[in-house]
Amino acid sequence: MQPAAREDGWHSEPFEPVVRDNRMYARGAADDKGQVFFHALGVRAHLATTGRSAPAVHLKLLIEGEEESGSPHFRTLVERHADRLAADVVIVSDTGMWSEDTPTVCTGMRGLAECEIRLHGPDQDIHSGSFGGAVPNPATAVARLVAALHDEHARVAIPGFYDGVVELTDRERELFAELPFDEREWLRAAFSHATAGEAGYSTLERVWARPTAEVNGIGGGYQGPGSKTIIPSSAMVKLSFRLVAGQDPDHIEKAVRDWVAGQIPDGVRYEIAFSPATRPCLTPLDHPALKSVARAMGRAFGTPVRFTREGGSGPAADLQDVLGVPVLFLGISVPSDGWHAPDEKVELDLLLKGAEASAHLWDDLAEHWQRVP
């Protein structure tokens, strides 16, 4: 579950969808209930327009409800029911597209490894006058740990972190560079005031094709109003690592554990706990099934589509792994939808375009898929 609460800044109850200005606002409106929903509309449209009583291809609908919790049971479920889930191709709808005007098909998603590290200094909060300057402070230690995460080029400084990373091809960098990227617009969608990141890569390359280490939460000591002159007993940090094709979550977990062990000062104990990881995935640009998705999207939007990747993560790679079939992405969310943020929304017009693309896709796959060698 992805927590959301009215007091985070929502203008309506996060789990009670409301429509304002042709947009639906709700936690999950775009990520991912809305995109599950457009397939239901798509199948209805497909049946209504073709007059069929069953879709043109054999459809199996799988709704993964644990993705925001790291999908702890998904891989096991897919493994256990691999026969029942067997398919020629998997369509995943948990991604976005470039913009309303530039429909795109996503070719990959980043993976995700997450951990929480708790540091313990004194056995209780102690007086910073009586003891300050002479014992290790776990809040300082957690800060130094986080500061050491990146080097001066904003590369992740954990030894072994980049092992196996599939580097961008020149063709991919060209395609990315051709997209109508407007930094000011992107920053507006990010609610951010500057870009920053790994030296030598563009913003799109950073969010789509490069692995990251981010702090999702940090805490320790007194955070209330006023001051409290203590050395805190403990401190914590929640880190998440976005992974790209070629990175193995087990290897990353080991690399992080080894690195953390070497960063903790004497007199500070720590625990580190990892959540279940999500693997990265990537579909080659020349994959024939990708063409069906691109054509279906092109028909819905009335314009040829371009190709992107997605910085977020989903359990798609498990399907690819276990079922041994290509995983393709069909998504209609736009960056301004604000996934996980207060007032997350979906554009209703795009939701319907998604339904249309879904409706076309079953036709296209029926017509073209069997011809693929």
Next chain:
Amino acid sequence: MQPAAREDGWHSEPFEPVVRDNRMYARGAADDKGQVFFHALGVRAHLATTGRSAPAVHLKLLIEGEEESGSPHFRTLVERHADRLAADVVIVSDTGMWSEDTPTVCTGMRGLAECEIRLHGPDQDIHSGSFGGAVPNPATAVARLVAALHDEHARVAIPGFYDGVVELTDRERELFAELPFDEREWLRAAFSHATAGEAGYSTLERVWARPTAEVNGIGGGYQGPGSKTIIPSSAMVKLSFRLVAGQDPDHIEKAVRDWVAGQIPDGVRYEIAFSPATRPCLTPLDHPALKSVARAMGRAFGTPVRFTREGGSGPAADLQDVLGVPVLFLGISVPSDGWHAPDEKVELDLLLKGAEASAHLWDDLAEHWQRVP
């Protein structure tokens, strides 16, 4: 006010004193209600044993109730009522002594400057998949700020921070070194598992005579159970700086502000707010009034006293400044009292020794003070 709540780990209500095992437990039992109280007992004992109807010296009792909030009104009050408060010597009871077996007189306290720094990145929490790796993260920025506070020798790295610091004399270092310091015992009292601090100084020198920078609290992003894959909108840190004789709080505030301004990455805004500062103070070892205090303590404890300093802070320096008279310290708290910590206590036997020392002091001052040139 120094916040305290049952859920911090107290075994009884922090603001309802209880006696267990000849100790009184309460927030302020040792710091500082208990030490105010022993003077009331001391005056009563002084009158009872001398048969006087008034103390041997003219006593003015001033109870400062805002010390834990940085004494915002104290200096103004002392300035406004300087005539009424005029005295030959000021006795302050807000310090401790070495141990039950080694009574000591404190010759100085550290000062205190405190600030809270809030960093703002994206205007709201944003998705770490969609944007991670490409925008500045204020939680990372606050961690890097804290990590930069100290250099590799654990010296405070803020330019100008050590300006004017009165260095320890060889005689003071000798006296400190003669105290029966047991590192394991000290660590037990600190609830800590290692010593750490500025290179080139002993633990006692670090807490008594060296300035510090400590994190009292740090926070940002999601700190609840489980994970939330966001780049947080903001982060904060509460810092406190213990100051020693020669350091000027105004200069420290300016040095910190200048330093912080240079540490904040592009795309991150910040605010910094300082609380009212407390000045450091130090009484020279050869001051004649110190001898009266040492004799009074010696009589109460039946053994010659030694000399220490105190790492904590109080508004004593304002009295020295404004009234232009020596400030001397008479305190009976011991390190295990746990100032500001859950289950703060005072030893009742020591509380009564404090009363006894107070009772003797008025006699000694009456007898010796007028002879001082």
